[in-house]
Amino acid sequence: MVGMVLTGNGITAYGNGAYSLIGGDELSDAERDALQQLCRQRLDASREQRGEEVFAHRAATARRSAAR
Secondary structure (H helix, E strand, C coil), X not given: CHHHHHHHCCCEEEECCEEEECCHHHCCHHHHHHHHHHHHHHHHXXXXXXXXXXXHHHHHHHHXXXXX
């Protein structure tokens, strides 16, 4: 899970059911917007390269969790 990897590497923190960027509150609005844009570009590139099936495991995991 990406959130767990980022948290393990000290990039994000998990609390109250959500992940947050460590130091994110120190970013300006422009820096935050630029970071979000970079993340979207990388996500779009991954989808283009690997197709939507890159996220198929998430749907399967959600279905298994809901069935419990």
